[in-house]
Amino acid sequence: MTEILWQKVIVSVDTVDTQLIDWISYLLLEQEAQGTEVNYAYGYLENHPDLFGEMPQEISDEMLKKDTEIIGYYSEEQVIDLETLDKAIKDALSEVQYSIKLESFENENWQKNWMQHYHVQRVSRFITIAPIWEKYEGSKDEKVIRLDPGLAFGTGTHPTTQLGVQGLEMYIRGGETVLDVGTGSGILAFAAMALGAEKVDGFDLDPQAVESAIQNKDFQADIDISNVNFAVNDLLVGVTQEADLIVANILPHILVNMFEDARKLLKDDGYLLLGGIIEDQATKLEASLKEHGWKVVQKNILNGWVGYVTEKERDE
Amino acid sequence: MTEILWQKVIVSVDTVDTQLIDWISYLLLEQEAQGTEVNYAYGYLENHPDLFGEMPQEISDEMLKKDTEIIGYYSEEQVIDLETLDKAIKDALSEVQYSIKLESFENENWQKNWMQHYHVQRVSRFITIAPIWEKYEGSKDEKVIRLDPGLAFGTGTHPTTQLGVQGLEMYIRGGETVLDVGTGSGILAFAAMALGAEKVDGFDLDPQAVESAIQNKDFQADIDISNVNFAVNDLLVGVTQEADLIVANILPHILVNMFEDARKLLKDDGYLLLGGIIEDQATKLEASLKEHGWKVVQKNILNGWVGYVTEKERDE
The missing domain is CATH 3.40.50.150 (Vaccinia Virus protein VP39)
Incomplete structure (x- = not known):
């Protein structure tokens, strides 16, 4: 796998409020992020795998009391307007502490890490999504979509x-x-x-x-x-x-x-x-x-x- | 088919507002109606079959300008509290003209009439409902539920x-x-x-x-x-x-x-x-x-x- 340089914008907020977190992810996607990721403090990751471009679906208040990182992924050549992002967050989250930082990183590790957390998903009675690196045979009625996203x-x-x-x-x-x-x-x-x-x-x-x-x-x-x-x-x-x-x-x-x-x-x-x-x-x-x-x-x-x-x- | 005596409560209202109509149907069902039916003036029935216990799904304002009858069906022995019904409608529909009447009728005609309007319905990709009096063969994946409701x-x-x-x-x-x-x-x-x-x-x-x-x-x-x-x-x-x-x-x-x-x-x-x-x-x-x-x-x-x-x- 070639090593591609990526940028990530990390927004740290002092909340585990899913609406707010979703909203910040949304702002990042609006600024053309290729994907977003949410990291919670206090071992959230061990219990709730979070995925590239995907919001976690459940948050236990017990596990996580304070910091949440919402990360937007951008390619090397994308121009990121941190000022507009900052203003949008400030306008919406008047009572929440937050900070924004921009970092660069290499592609390979990110993908590897993400692959660990991406498993077979039965989306409905008849449709199942499976990553190509997992063996999975559906039942008779089940149609399996095989993906390398x-x-x-x-x-x-x-x-x-x-x-x-x-x-x-x-x-x-x-x-x-x-x-x-x-x-x-x-x-x-x-x-x-x-x-x-x-x-x-x-x-x-x-x-x-x-x-x-x-x-x-x-x-x-x-x-x-x-x-x-x-x-x-x-x-x-x-x-x-x-x-x-x-x-x-x-x-x-x-x-x-x-x-x-x-x-x-x-x-x-x-x-x-x-x-x-x-x-x-x-x-x-x-x-x-x-x-x-x-x-x-x-x-x-x-x-x-x-x-x-x-x-x-x-x-x- | 035996002839059973039924009662119907007919609420006539001067509106085609689906929310109001649904709401009156709901009141009738709350008063233990066995089913409800909605009849619109101006030939609605010819274009939109309405069904026992079922609300029509679409109403064209053009076809129907004024009167709508919402009918609740009750068995012979049911005691119907018209006063409470009247009060509930009055409380909610202050700006709508309405009247309530109670009639008796025989079962057979009602059922016959209803059967004419009840056809095969594909409810989802894989589930289809068919009345027993209609011949219907589904495709390979389709499961057909056959009903005499x-x-x-x-x-x-x-x-x-x-x-x-x-x-x-x-x-x-x-x-x-x-x-x-x-x-x-x-x-x-x-x-x-x-x-x-x-x-x-x-x-x-x-x-x-x-x-x-x-x-x-x-x-x-x-x-x-x-x-x-x-x-x-x-x-x-x-x-x-x-x-x-x-x-x-x-x-x-x-x-x-x-x-x-x-x-x-x-x-x-x-x-x-x-x-x-x-x-x-x-x-x-x-x-x-x-x-x-x-x-x-x-x-x-x-x-x-x-x-x-x-x-x-x-x-x-």
Whole structure:
């Protein structure tokens, strides 16, 4: 493995409040962090593995009384605006002590450490995600998605990925064409195929994510990948093929920019599935959906994250 | 078919507001109605079949401008407290015109009419509900639950039943023992088995529901019913067998009465799945869950109805 230099922004806060921690992670992701990680004091790591790009799902107040580190990972060449970050945190967390520091580190150790904590995850009754370095055979009904998430988002352990898979399982009936916006590791594209979709096109702005998704095609054993394609693309800009389903698991302020294009590409009786939204952002996102002619069919909330199933508002 | 005399309470309101209509249906169910039905003026029925015990899922303002009838069905011997109903409606709907009337009718026509509107329903990717009078063969992966819902609640078309099935699909992994509280037609018990549960015990206070659930066992072709049992019981009172999953799709003010018993019977790593809750009741129910030591894992909202997946709050 080549040694790549990475940067990390470490925000230390004097709290274990999950809402605040999620919110800081969100700020880091908004500043284009490639992934975030949360470290708690007092042996949290031993008991609750935390994962690249993933929030821990539970925190025991007993174990952790004070410091929490929220770490954002950036590539060597990314320019990080610490001042804006500082201001955003200051505006929101008036009663919490915090500090910010920037460090550089080498890639290999980080990945190794992360691999130790990433295991088989049964996401729903029928879909299981397994890292390629673990042997796992599912039961008869179980479809196993095999992933090397690399540096792309989507290991299956994050609530927003789980909500995406669940949403697909609830609304796919078989034979659908699907567009996957912000495909990351390709996880939702594979899930859609596992659930019976006919064809999936996955897009990501990040060439590294697309490379990772393409590579992940080779690892699929249970899933037909002959009709799965990945490409670098800015959301749905320039895409022309219509779809029965569009799925997008990305940050809300980016989601908004594809609502118009999605309306054009989605068939009238199709569904747009959205993820990547923390609960605090829900009201704003729902207003934006309404404004762009989308109607919420179903809203699923898991550990502070929200997944939406929406359809086109019918013209009266 | 024998001719049984039934009573219906017809509430006519000058609105097509779904929240209000749902709320009146809810009041009727609170007064022990065996089922409710909503009729809209201006040909709504022709376009949107409405079903016994089921709310229509969509209303077009264009089609319906004024009167809506919300009908509660009661057996011949039930005593209906119209005064309390009137007061409850008056308290809530200060700006809406309404009237209440009580009528008697014979059973057969009602059932016949209802059968015309009840068709195959694909509830999730893997679970489909089909009435016994329709021929339907599912695809390879699809499990078909065949039902004659009779007079029991649970045809698969109501959002709260859909949420129940979805919740089971998300949290069943195979091999679980399940308690189904308020089983109605037995639909969730069959769904649990279809999804790989090992054993299901379904309870209902209403002997007619239990009879209907037992009868429905005979119609199952895709689903192993050898470990499904139904019995008349008041919630979980007196039940002793432990379970990996407890599912209860009943009205919130009744749900609350089983939270203690459910805590005793559910294994520590098990889930309690709740349905039957309209969105307005969610805050109150969540407070009650917390008070009884339950923690919400996932909250799913579909067309104004809420399904919860909860687990035991861990003692710190």
